[in-house]
Amino acid sequence: MDTWSLAAANLTSPPVLAFLLGLAATALKGDLRLPEPVYQLLSFYLLLGIGIKGGVALREAPAGDVLLPVLVTLALGIVIPLLAFVVLRFMTRLGPVDRGALAAHYGSTSLVTFTAAIVFLGAAGVSYEGFVTTLLAVLEVPAIVVGLMLAGRHAARSASWGESLQEILTSRSVLLLVGGLVLGFVTGTAGYAKVEPFFGGMFTGVLTLFLLEMGVIAARRLRDLPQAGFGLVAFAIAFPVVCGVMGIAGGLAAGLSTGGAAVLGVLAASASYIAAPAAVRLALPEANPGYYLTASLGITFPFNLIVGIPLYLAIAQALGG
Amino acid sequence: MDTWSLAAANLTSPPVLAFLLGLAATALKGDLRLPEPVYQLLSFYLLLGIGIKGGVALREAPAGDVLLPVLVTLALGIVIPLLAFVVLRFMTRLGPVDRGALAAHYGSTSLVTFTAAIVFLGAAGVSYEGFVTTLLAVLEVPAIVVGLMLAGRHAARSASWGESLQEILTSRSVLLLVGGLVLGFVTGTAGYAKVEPFFGGMFTGVLTLFLLEMGVIAARRLRDLPQAGFGLVAFAIAFPVVCGVMGIAGGLAAGLSTGGAAVLGVLAASASYIAAPAAVRLALPEANPGYYLTASLGITFPFNLIVGIPLYLAIAQALGG
Amino acid sequence: MDTWSLAAANLTSPPVLAFLLGLAATALKGDLRLPEPVYQLLSFYLLLGIGIKGGVALREAPAGDVLLPVLVTLALGIVIPLLAFVVLRFMTRLGPVDRGALAAHYGSTSLVTFTAAIVFLGAAGVSYEGFVTTLLAVLEVPAIVVGLMLAGRHAARSASWGESLQEILTSRSVLLLVGGLVLGFVTGTAGYAKVEPFFGGMFTGVLTLFLLEMGVIAARRLRDLPQAGFGLVAFAIAFPVVCGVMGIAGGLAAGLSTGGAAVLGVLAASASYIAAPAAVRLALPEANPGYYLTASLGITFPFNLIVGIPLYLAIAQALGG
Amino acid sequence: MHTEELLLVTIVAEAIVEHRLVRDVAAAGARGWTVVDARGQGSRGVRADEFEGSNIRLETLVTPQVADRILEVLARDYFPRYAVVAWSTAANVVRPEKYA
Amino acid sequence: MHTEELLLVTIVAEAIVEHRLVRDVAAAGARGWTVVDARGQGSRGVRADEFEGSNIRLETLVTPQVADRILEVLARDYFPRYAVVAWSTAANVVRPEKYA
Amino acid sequence: MHTEELLLVTIVAEAIVEHRLVRDVAAAGARGWTVVDARGQGSRGVRADEFEGSNIRLETLVTPQVADRILEVLARDYFPRYAVVAWSTAANVVRPEKYA
Numbered sequence A, B, C: 001m002d003t004w005s006l007a008a009a010n011l012t013s014p015p016v017l018a019f020l021l022g023l024a025a026t027a028l029k030g031d032l033r034l035p036e037p038v039y040q041l042l043s044f045y046l047l048l049g050i051g052i053k054g055g056v057a058l059r060e061a062p063a064g065d066v067l068l069p070v071l072v073t074l075a076l077g078i079v080i081p082l083l084a085f086v087v088l089r090f091m092t093r094l095g096p097v098d099r100g101a102l103a104a105h106y107g108s109t110s111l112v113t114f115t116a117a118i119v120f121l122g123a124a125g126v127s128y129e130g131f132v133t134t135l136l137a138v139l140e141v142p143a144i145v146v147g148l149m150l151a152g153r154h155a156a157r158s159a160s161w162g163e164s165l166q167e168i169l170t171s172r173s174v175l176l177l178v179g180g181l182v183l184g185f186v187t188g189t190a191g192y193a194k195v196e197p198f199f200g201g202m203f204t205g206v207l208t209l210f211l212l213e214m215g216v217i218a219a220r221r222l223r224d225l226p227q228a229g230f231g232l233v234a235f236a237i238a239f240p241v242v243c244g245v246m247g248i249a250g251g252l253a254a255g256l257s258t259g260g261a262a263v264l265g266v267l268a269a270s271a272s273y274i275a276a277p278a279a280v281r282l283a284l285p286e287a288n289p290g291y292y293l294t295a296s297l298g299i300t301f302p303f304n305l306i307v308g309i310p311l312y313l314a315i316a317q318a319l320g321g
Numbered sequence D, E, F: 001m002h003t004e005e006l007l008l009v010t011i012v013a014e015a016i017v018e019h020r021l022v023r024d025v026a027a028a029g030a031r032g033w034t035v036v037d038a039r040g041q042g043s044r045g046v047r048a049d050e051f052e053g054s055n056i057r058l059e060t061l062v063t064p065q066v067a068d069r070i071l072e073v074l075a076r077d078y079f080p081r082y083a084v085v086a087w088s089t090a091a092n093v094v095r096p097e098k099y100a
């Protein structure tokens, strides 16, 4: 498939359409928000399922193939927040605390964007290394720590570093993702077969439901857009593309396939909106959520979902193929 | 299959048995009510899933085949509430406000009855036009408006018409059904394939769980039966049959297949218990829920589920075949 | 498969690994508890699904094959709590009220242990009588009554016997299990086929999620371990093994297959932690939950899940084969 | 710690009116409110939407004047039509300027 | 707005006793009540049904006499056996006839 | 029935601080607390975790001294940083020794 038909296929896939439905319904003042416990069930399911499948795949992969991509991902997790912190200095008038908060978000990564990319590649028939979920887990935490450190020098810290770090490492998303990886690794293909109808067959459907909710939440975030200012909006679109290219290039250099490099591009380009906001809110309460949530959730997330995912694949194919 | 074996197959299907289980458990003073958030998840799933499947089918249907059934359905949505309003005048002693409220309920339609009919036809091997979900969406709203108008002349209105109409049109059930139709239409058969295990494979199972809950709720409603009075009980059984025949006849006249006409019969015969009660409670607080909920949920719903669905198919086969 | 590979297969199956993940996450002070409504949905699903599948199988079984195992199970439900009451007298210093409470728990049985055993046998390719679910239902209630009677002579009763008995018989778990059995029996194989993707295909996956939660809860219970004392810990491990052997021997004597006898062993060995705690808390508030919950949930449940299930199968194969 | 006395108005209502109630409470001058899902029983019993099943419990810290306005709106628009119950208690707050 | 003072009795209890508690509160003369799901911690800690996990929080507007009867029932049947806490506050209500 | 007057301190806060808040309330001397999930709106509005979406509502029966300590901690560590609102009301309790 060429780039345009890939983009069209992405745009008309049920998950992306559900996201748009959530946006549209909220714009019409309808309320399609699912109750909190249901939201938690869906995200629990997605995190654990992604982890398990990644673990099963990791077991099949030769250790040598995994090491280099992991190192590149770690490097991205340190370089991207630093870059964001500096770039934001020029693109916006935000102070160091807000810039550190944004750095934590853009350095970390988004489970749902990753998941949508996986579903997209599957539908497009592009193969990728199954252990990319390991890269997701690797990329989630370090950037948050870097971002908090960048901001922390300028903020009255409300909690000790140790406490904040422990909260990040034992947060639900990290535990489920890493726990799922271990579970999948230990149980292997044979064990996984028994839960495949649940964690595999239903996956795209659950993602569709979840993205409908994400559409509702993103629509609410967009109401804060005026507060964000033009510079931040530009950052929220341009910076992911830069990171995406870095991720793709790094992935190809580390020996990943075209599909695998595209996924690493998506990981690098996507901004966290679960782990990072919680950590930042606790450790940096002075940072304004009107900036970091609006940027990551209101702008970057829809951009990546609709435009970014096929774009990064096209770039990977151009660079790698 | 002849009528009796159809009726028996319906009665011993898991969804109907689950409904009876819910009734029985409540009669035994057991509590099988699921928590509110779970109830919302199940209805969210059913509405969206029905919508999506209808949209996929709509895309395959020639526009010419759809137009006439839609017009007939619209006509039913206006005629049935008017008829109900008049008939109730003779069968009961209710005032115009309560009759308007009932007209809104009986003119509108019931998602779960429709869904049970779809599952029943599938099991009985009777084919029907996939776009009947469009008819469900078309029938849901107009009758509520007509019913409110009929009652409104006699009631102190608590909210402006505009507000009430907007609340109906952006209600969760309308948004999910119409949104699902659009989503299914755009994504088409290829896109649907990926979410089929979720929205298709699990459908009858989820419906079974949902009907168990409906049994619990209907059983509670039946406790208000004495309040309803004999006339209303008679109405709640006889009127659906009349509407069912009207729907079947109209459907056959509009060129629907036997199965499709049976579904339109079910739609016409069924009474709303989600959209209509919410709208009526807000716009007509003077109307007594002890009448409209007991009739639609306590009597008509079980009647249609257990007796009506196979009956309307038998009538459609007699008239159409 | 020999015993060791069975044990290894059990230990590396997704449900058991999920349980260990829940334990580990809680030890790391992470919070993987799902919201209450989700927990209720999962247990609702498991109870109803187990019931339905059991009912479908019951219908296929010749009545003669079922009668004897049912009688043996009833006998176990009376003998085991009496035995526990006496044995606890020697192994611990607990008073009669606490011993009666424990008798109720160990005489009754655990749905999730049963379910894990079923999944385990399925994976190990060991066949068993489908109607064993009937035995689960038969074993659930009588022991609770016996336990309450044993304790009741020594306790200030807070509720009349009738009230307590009615609460047990109309409790959610009994209603869903028995209701599911009836539903499955009536609908039969043909009706079940339509809900199989939901109640069958997804079953192991849902069990996996549920066991993760059980791990979290068991870990919390283990914090009360010091309170329990050595005698109770020894009881919670040794007594199930004795009961397991009794169940297996009884099952073989009643004509069950090796697999069926292993399941009856699991039923006899497992301790209730849903029906019994609720009944005991209401009827015997003087009994200390720090004893009965810690023993049944903190010790016996993990023991059976990890060691007991393959052990009972090995014993059944040794005795029966 | 300097505190000032305000009124805490608590309203229990059928869930379906939440949206309107919040709007009317704000219009009466309340600067904030907290809502919790609830269930309950009273003299009226029948509830339109057995499905939503539930009530909501809204509480708002307000000045006595705003409390009076809220109770007037309730008496006029809600008590005759919906299952609604309300009461007020005296409450001491820090940062009283936040609520007036 | 004419209001009258009543007592608002609030009871926090382990979820398993909800059914009985509601029955006993009604028997003591309460004409209505509102229940909310809650969690919490106190001096007792251990809860029978870790599964239900939770407490409930019941509140009921009653006359002082009914409040006294409720507290007596609690003191006799609940405090010694279950994890239950209760308190009462003064509350002003419109439509006092609804509660007596 | 012998009762004694204590203070009921109610705190509404964004859900993300629950863990810390409970720890700090206990450290200030509270012997128990009850938490309920809530939603709401105030003057601040923006919430970090749109996902958790919600607030919590914590209430604790305490002596006046403990109430003062709690309010001081709130004023120092919470009001400047998080969306938190607090108030106290007088409450009568049976078994006062349970709370001091």
Ligand SMILES: Nc1ncnc2c1ncn2[C@@H]1O[C@H](COP(=O)(O)O)[C@@H](O)[C@H]1O
Pocket: D012, D013, D039, D040, D041, D042, D043, D044, D045, D046, D055, D082, D083, D084, D085, E030, E031, E032, E033, E034, E035, E059, E060, E061, E062, E099
């Ligand atoms: N005396 C009361 N104390 C506390 N809550 C009450 C009381 N009476 C009614 N309620 C609540 O208000 C709702 C509506 O009451 P009603 O309009 O009397 O049916 C009930 O569902 C209860 O949640």
Ligand SMILES: Nc1ncnc2c1ncn2[C@@H]1O[C@H](COP(=O)(O)O)[C@@H](O)[C@H]1O
Pocket: E012, E013, E039, E040, E041, E042, E043, E044, E045, E046, E055, E082, E083, E084, E085, F030, F031, F032, F033, F034, F035, F059, F060, F061, F062, F099
């Ligand atoms: N001082 C208190 N303030 C508020 N709620 C309390 C207090 N003490 C106990 N509770 C509640 O009452 C329940 C039972 O308390 P206890 O019997 O002390 O374990 C706890 O789980 C709390 O929800």
Ligand SMILES: Nc1ncnc2c1ncn2[C@@H]1O[C@H](COP(=O)(O)O)[C@@H](O)[C@H]1O
Pocket: D030, D031, D032, D033, D034, D035, D059, D060, D061, D062, D099, F012, F013, F039, F040, F041, F042, F043, F044, F045, F046, F055, F082, F083, F084, F085
């Ligand atoms: N006047 C008020 N009455 C009751 N609750 C309030 C009030 N103001 C704020 N709240 C609650 O406190 C939370 C935080 O308020 P704020 O910091 O003003 O945004 C809100 O989400 C409400 O739940």
Ligand code: NA
Pocket: A080, A105, A106, A107, A108, A109, A110, A243, A267, A268, A269, A270, A271, A272
């Ligand atoms: Na990133």
Ligand code: NA
Pocket: B080, B105, B106, B107, B108, B109, B110, B243, B267, B268, B269, B270, B271, B272
């Ligand atoms: Na109709």
Ligand code: NA
Pocket: C080, C105, C106, C107, C108, C109, C110, C243, C267, C268, C269, C270, C271, C272
């Ligand atoms: Na047992």
